[in-house]
Amino acid sequence: MRSLRAWLVRLINVFRQARGEREFSAELESHLALHIADNKRAGMTPDEARRRALLALGGAEQTKELHRDARGFPTIESLVQDVRFGVRMMLNNPGFTGMAVLTIAVGIAASNAAFTLTNMVLLRDLPFDRPERLLDVGTVDAENRGDDLSYLDFLDWQRSTRAFTGLAAYADATMNVGDEQWAPERYLGTYLSAGGFRLIGERPILGRDFITEDDRTGAPPVVIISHSIWRNRYRGDPAMLGRTIRINAQPATVIGVMREGLEFPLNSMVWQPLALMPGIGNQPRDARSLQVFGRLADGVAKEQGLADLSGIASQLAQQYPQTSAGIRPSVGEFRPGIGGPLYVIFGALMVAVSFVLLIGCVNVANLLLARSASRSREISIRVSLGATRWRIVRQLLIESVLLAICAGVLGLGLSALGVRWLFAQTSELGRSYWMNMTMDGRVFAFLATICLGTAVLFGLAPALHTSKATVTDALRDGGRSGSSGLRTRRWTSTLVIAEVVLTLVLLAGAAATLRSLYHLHLADRIVNTSNLLTMRVRLPDAKYSTPEQRAAFYQRLDDRLRRTGALQSATLTTALPFTEGGARGLSIGSTAREPRERQPVVGLVGIGPGYFETLGLQVMRGRAFVDLDGTTGREAAIVNQRVVERFFPQDDPIGKQITLMLDNRSAPYSVTVVGVSPTVRQSQMSEPGPVVYVPYKASPNAAMSLIVRTSLDAGVASSMLREEVRALDADLPVFEIRTMDQVISYMLWLSRVFGTMFAVFAGIALVLAAVGLYAVTAYSVTQRTKEIGIRTALGAQRAQVYWLILRRAAVHVTIGLILGLAGAYSVLGLLRGMLVGRYGQDLVTLAAIAGLLLFVCVVATLEPARRATRLNPVAALRYD
C-alpha cells in the first residue's frame, strides 16, 4: 500500500518537475547555510566553512541528481525530454520537417485510402445478425471445379441438415414491376427461399416474411418490396399490403415491405419466393445455379457443418449417381457479390500503394542520413556527457516517430479526400447495399500501425548509423569529414538505387495503363458517338417463349422506330459496341472439323439491318444485310477486318463459308460471308478482336439493345422511345438508357481508375526520387568540400568538377535503371492479363520511361553540382 502511495506521488511529480527542483534547491541552500553558520561559530573562515560544508554534503549537484531521480520517474521524464527536444528540432528545421512529413503523409494517405476500400469490400462485417455464423455453401465436383447448388439438391440438403439452423437459396433476376397506374419499371430482384430473411436477421417492417406455404409450387404468388419502391413508386401508400401488382407481367400480392436501406443480397429491391422462379420446378438435379447460404447452429464449428453436408451429399451421390456422383459441398465466408478477381485487383492495389509508401520511406531515410552529418557535433557532445548509444538511438527514433505522427495526421486528412474520390468513382458501378466507406476501428488500427512502421522503417537505419558513427568519432576528433563519410555513402548509395528501381517500376506500370487507356479511349473510337443513345429491352420468357415470337416483336419494333421522323437512324443489336458479345469457335468451310476447344475464338453479335449505318460506319467490301438474310437457306454473315487479317490473309472472304460453334453439344451454324466491316472493339480490355455479325433474326435473344441516333435531347428521346415500346407491349419497360459515351466510360471504369491511380503514384514517386537525389548529392558535396577545394586549387576546370559530382550519381542511377528495367519488365508481364494487354511491355515505352527518369535525375543533381563549381577554394580548404 505504501509503495503504491509512493508510486502515485512520483507519477504526479512528473508533472511538477520545476516546482520540485526549486523546492529542493531551497532546501539544500538552507542546509548549507545552517552548516556554514555552525562551522563559522566553530571558528573557521567563511571560505573554509563553506568548503567543509560542501564536502560534508557530498557535492551539491550530485545530491540534487540523487534527489531528482528519486522524486519522479526518470525514464518518463527523459522520454518527455526527448519528445520536447524532438519537437524543437522539427520546428527549427521547417524545410526539412515539411518535406519529410509531406513525403510520408502522401504515402500514408494512399495506403489508408486503399485500405479503407479493401476493408469495405473484403474485410468488414456485413450488416447481418452475427455474420460470422453465416456460411456460403457451394459444390465442388470430382475435378475440383466449383459451382452453385441445384434446386433439388438444395431442398434435400435443407431438409436433412442438422448442423445448420437453416439453409436458404437465392437467385437474382430482373423484375419488371408494373401496375395499372404507372409505367412499368425494371428493378433488380431476388428469388429467395422462405426463411432466408430470418437467417440474416431481418424481417419486413410492414407485413410479414415469406413462410413455407408461400414457397411452394402452385401457391398464390406473393412479393415483398423494398422500402425505396414503397416510398418512391407507391408514395408510401399506407394500404400497400394486400395490393396486387404485376411482377414480370404476373400478378402478385404484396405481403411485406423491408426496412430502409436493405437491398439483400446486393442491390435487390423486390423479393419473391424461390418457388415462383420461372422454370425452377423443372430444373434437373444437375442444373446448379442457385446461391446458397446457411447459419451454423450454436456451438457448431465450420468443419462440423461441412462434415454434416458431406454426409448428405454422399447419400445423394449414391441415390442419384447420374447427376450427383462426386459432388461434394464447399463452405466459405458468406459475402455476396465478392469473388476471386476482386481479391486480385485489391491485392494489386495494396501492392502499388505500398510501393509509394516504401519510396517515401526510402526518401526520408536518405534525407535523415544526409542530415546526420550536421548533427554529429551535437551527438559527440552527448556521448562525451555520458549518453549511451541506446539513449541516442532512442532520441533519434523519437524524432522519427514524431515525424511519422505528423505525417499520419496529415495523411489521414488527405486520405479522406482520396476515399471520397474513390467512392464517387464506384457509385456508377452499383455498389452493394452493405458497402459504405466509413473508417472504422480496423482502418485506424491500420493507420497507427503504418505510422509506427514507417517511423521504424525510415528512422531505424539512420538512427543506428548516426549513433554508431559519432560514438567513435567523439573519441577521435572526427566531426564532419573522415571515414564516417564512406559508411554513410554506402547506405545512401543503396537507398538511391532502391529508389530509382521502385520509381521505374511504378512509372512502367503507369505508362502501360495509360497507354492502354489511350488506345481504349481514342484510337478505337472509329464509331461516331455523338447523339447516339442506347437502351435495352428484355422480353420475359412467359410471353415470348419462342424465337418466332421474339423475332416478330423485334421486327415490329424495328419498323416502328425506322418510321419515326425524330430519329435519324435506329437499329437493334445483341451487344453494344465496346461490350462483350457472345463467343464462338470458328472454322473455315461449311463444317466444323475440330472440337470446340481447339477452334480459334471470335465474337458473335446479332444485328439489325441498319446497324452500321446507325454507327456511322460503312461496310467496306461486299454488302450490308437485307431483310431476307438470316432466314433458312440464306444464312449470311458480315465479318470485321480483324477476321480477314487473321483468317483470310490472301483471299477475298466474300462468298466463302464459315462455321460457328457455341460448344461441343450444340449444332454448328454455317454462314456465307457477304460483307467486310471495319473493326469495332467489343470487349473492354484488350485490343479489338475478330467479330462475326449475323442478322439477329437467325437467333433472337431475349434481351436486345437499341441504338438510335437522334438530335433530340436525351430525356425527350428516351420518353419517346419508352412510349414506342409501350405501344407494342404495355408491360415492357426499357432500361439502361445511356448515351454511347456513357457506355464506353462505364466499360473503361476499371482502366480509368487504375490508370489515374497509377499515374498519380508514379508522379509522386518521380518527384520524390528527384528530391531524394538532390538531397543526397547536396550532402555529398558538403562531405567533399575539402577535396573539391584542393582539386580546384590544383587547377581543376569547372567541367571537371561537374563530372566529379555527377559521376557518382550517374553510376547509381544507371545501376538503378538497369535493375529497374528488369523489374519493370517482369511486373508488366504480371499485369498483362489483368489490365493492359500487350501495351507497355514494348522496349520503346520502357526506354522512354528510363530516359525520363534519367533526365529527371540529371536535373536533380545539376544544382548541387553547380554549387560545387562555385566553391571558393580558399574557403573550402579552411572548411571543417
Next chain:
Amino acid sequence: MVDKSDVWQGTLALMILKTLETLGPLHGYGMARRIEQISGHELLVNYGTLYPALLKLEQEGYVSSEWGVSENNRKAKFYKLTRAGRRQIEREEREWGKTTAILARFLAKGGEQS
C-alpha cells in the same frame, strides 16, 4: 556516489524515524548531525544521502514536511513524524527484534560448537 544496499537504506530510514520520534520535528541538517553523532560516519557517508531517504519516507507517507524557522532564525524545511510513521516504527522495531534474536541464537550456537 557510493550506492547503498537496500539493507543500509532500510536502517537509515528507521534511524530517521526514530530520531524524529525522540527529538520531535527536525530539519535535514539537524537530523544528519544527530545520526552522525549516534552511528558515526558508517551509516551516513555524507549528508547528501539523507535527502533521498527523507524523500522516500515522505512519499510513503511516514513523515510530512513543512517550511519553518530554525533556532538562529534561518528558513528551513522541518520534517515531522506522522501517525503512520509511528506505527511503522513499532512494526520495524518488532522485526528487528526478531531478526537480532534469531541471529544471536545462531551465532551463539555456532560459537559454542566451534
